Amino acid sequence: MHPELEALVRAYDAVQESLGPEAPRLRTVFEGRVEDALAKRSGLSRESLLNLIRLQHRRWVRAQQTPTTLPPKA
Amino acid sequence: MNTAVAKGSTSLAPEWTTPGARAVEDFARRSVDEWLAVSSKFLQWHRQNRLEQDAPPEVCQESDRAHAWLLRSTRMMHGQMLDPDFPNRELARRVEAALWQLEEAWAQAHNPMTEPEADTLMARFFPADASGT
Numbered sequence: 035m036h037p038e039l040e041a042l043v044r045a046y047d048a049v050q051e052s053l054g055p056e057a058p059r060l061r062t063v064f065e066g067r068v069e070d071a072l073a074k075r076s077g078l079s080r081e082s083l084l085n086l087i088r089l090q091h092r093r094w095v096r097a098q099q100t101p102t103t104l105p106p107k108a
Numbered sequence: 109m110n111t112a113v114a115k116g117s118t119s120l121a122p123e124w125t126t127p128g129a130r131a132v133e134d135f136a137r138r139s140v141d142e143w144l145a146v147s148s149k150f151l152q153w154h155r156q157n158r159l160e161q162d163a164p165p166e167v168c169q170e171s172d173r174a175h176a177w178l179l180r181s182t183r184m185m186h187g188q189m190l191d192p193d194f195p196n197r198e199l200a201r202r203v204e205a206a207l208w209q210l211e212e213a214w215a216q217a218h219n220p221m222t223e224p225e226a227d228t229l230m231a232r233f234f235p236a237d238a239s240g241t
Contacts, residue, residue: 035230039230039234046212086221088212088215096161
């Protein structure tokens with residue numbers, strides 16, 4: 035995955051998983067990354083980017099569950 | 109107008125003495141905390157059953173009904189906290205964060221973007237070869 039998209043997915047996951055008072059700050063981080071990504075890509079709408087992040091996040095979460103080719107950390 | 113309070117309730121108002129006011133605030137905070145715990149528990153279940161895997165259609169339907177109720181109630185709660193005079197901003201921010209999580213979980217479960225559309229967008233705007241991978 036493109037590193038910038040992966041960073042967006044990870045930032046999105048951090049907000050989704052946050053429970054306490056950290057959530058608003060993490061959301062600000064995520065929104066900032068979204069704005070940066072949009073500013074660099076004319077022709078990409080905010081809604082399309084958010085839907086792409088949502089879909090990639092699902093793929094990413096599922097990929098975390100399945101064993102990869104990498105050996106587990108010792 | 110019928111001003112009767114619920115049977116068994118304590119007399120929090122209309123006196124608004126200091127202890128009464130404190131009790132109201134404590135009650136509000138406890139209620140919101142309880143609500144946020146319910147929301148959090150639902151979101152945890154949602155992640156395990158609808159994000160990490162595909163749930164059967166009947167499970168999705170039931171979960172959507174519960175999800176819709178959680179969204180309505182949280183929006184209502186958040187709406188009350190948008191009052192500029194609402195005294196507990198920290199509580200308001202936590203409810204806003206929970207609402208965002210609920211709305212995103214819903215948007216994710218009902219994402220109109222298909223996998224091929226996502227792949228097309230990625231190829232155009234986030235090409236893998238630009239990442240050096």
